[in-house]
Amino acid sequence: MTLEDRVVGALLGLALGDALGAPFEGRRASRIPDPVPALELPWQGLPPGSTTDDTAMARNLARSLARRGGFDPADVVAEHLAWFATRPPDVGSLTRRVLARIAAGTPWTEAARRVWEERGPEVSAGNGSVMCCAPLGLAYAGRPRELPDLAGRLSALTHWDERCRTACVAVTLAVAALARGEEAERAVEAALGAALERPGGEELAFLVGAVGDVRPVDGPDMGFCLYAAAVGLR
Numbered sequence: 001m002t003l004e005d006r007v008v009g010a011l012l013g014l015a016l017g018d019a020l021g022a023p024f025e026g027r028r029a030s031r032i033p034d035p036v037p038a039l040e041l042p043w044q045g046l047p048p049g050s051t052t053d054d055t056a057m058a059r060n061l062a063r064s065l066a067r068r069g070g071f072d073p074a075d076v077v078a079e080h081l082a083w084f085a086t087r088p089p090d091v092g093s094l095t096r097r098v099l100a101r102i103a104a105g106t107p108w109t110e111a112a113r114r115v116w117e118e119r120g121p122e123v124s125a126g127n128g129s130v131m132c133c134a135p136l137g138l139a140y141a142g143r144p145r146e147l148p149d150l151a152g153r154l155s156a157l158t159h160w161d162e163r164c165r166t167a168c169v170a171v172t173l174a175v176a177a178l179a180r181g182e183e184a185e186r187a188v189e190a191a192l193g194a195a196l197e198r199p200g201g202e203e204l205a206f207l208v209g210a211v212g213d214v215r216p217v218d219g220p221d222m223g224f225c226l227y228a229a230a231v232g233l234r
Contacts, residue, residue, distance in 0.1 A: 006179045007138045011062060014134055018055045025052065029218045044089040053090045056083055057132035061154070065139040071150045077108040077157055092128040094119075098158045108157065116160035125163045127228035129155035133168040137175030144176045148194060159225065163200035167229035170195040170204060174233055188233045200226050208233050 023041040024032045039049045060079035068075050084091065084099045091099070094115065101111040116124045136154055140147050151172040152165035159165075170191045177187035192208065195201040207215060207230035221227035 001181070003141060003179060003181075006181070007141070010134060010138055010175065010179065011058075014058055015051055015055045018051045019049045022050060022052050023048075026222075027218070029216070046089065053088060053092060053095070053128075054131035056088060057095070057128075058135055061132060062135040062139075065135055070139065071136060071154065073153060073157055074108065076154070077102065080158075092126060094124065094126045095128045095158045112156055112158055112160040121161055124159070125161045125225045126159065126223055127164075127167070127225045129157075129159040129164050130167045130171055130225050130228045130232075133172055134175045136168075137172035138179050140172070141176040141179035144173060147172045147176060161225070162198070163203075164225040166195050166198040166200045166204060167225040169198065170201075171229050171232055191233065204230055204233075 020036065020038055022043040024036070025043075041048055043050050043052070057080060060083055061076055064072060064075045064079050080095075080099055081103060084096075084103065097115045097119075098112045101115065102108050106114065133151060133154055136151060137147065140150065148169050151168040155165040155168040173194055174187045174191035177190060178184065188208070192201075192205050195204055204226045207221070207227055211217065211227065211230045211234050215221055215227070217231065
């Protein structure tokens with residue numbers, strides 16, 4: 001399997017996984033049927049198989065990366081704003097606040113920071129930037145040394161909190177390693193090691209071993225950036 005095959009597979013898998021889980025977003029585990037009816041249920045009034053804002057924003061990022069030949073934050077923001085202007089049925093609360101502020105005239109370089117300062121860290125570490133950051137790891141699979149900086153900058157476009165940036169660093173590094181064909185356990189260990197000294201890095205390492213066990217998937221961590229990253233890295 002080539003690098004190109006893995007990149008395409010990762011993007012398709014992201015969208016398919018999102019479509020599979022969309023009808024059950026936010027539900028308690030006890031309310032999710034077993035087996036899950038795959039791509040059979042509607043979501044937000046849309047047909048079965050519809051995807052959420054996570055896939056939409058990942059697609060925005062992938063388009064920008066392809067068009068610009070790399071990470072161009074202003075272009076990524078422009079993609080997000082064009083999508084936001086279509087009034088999508090689902091936009092994360094923090095992302096909505098930031099994009100609405102940019103649309104109203106706040107410079108994109110300042111909007112996420114201002115929202116973070118107003119809301120405070122207790123409610124500003126959502127998983128929105130983590131859920132759509134994978135295309136960055138795919139685009140920089142051959143240049144992983146650049147990802148700790150770029151992933152943090154990507155997250156800060158909508159999610160300023162340092163823990164969100166740490167989560168994106170770990171996820172993009174793991175995605176890049178997997179795209180190169182590295183073994184999964186080694187890829188995750190290296191990604192966690194690179195994130196360990198960053199804000200929330202130790203908590204992320206703990207959560208990778210705790211998700212679904214002492215920290216249930218439908219518990220109080222639901223929606224937290226480090227927990228979302230840990231679920232993906234588990």
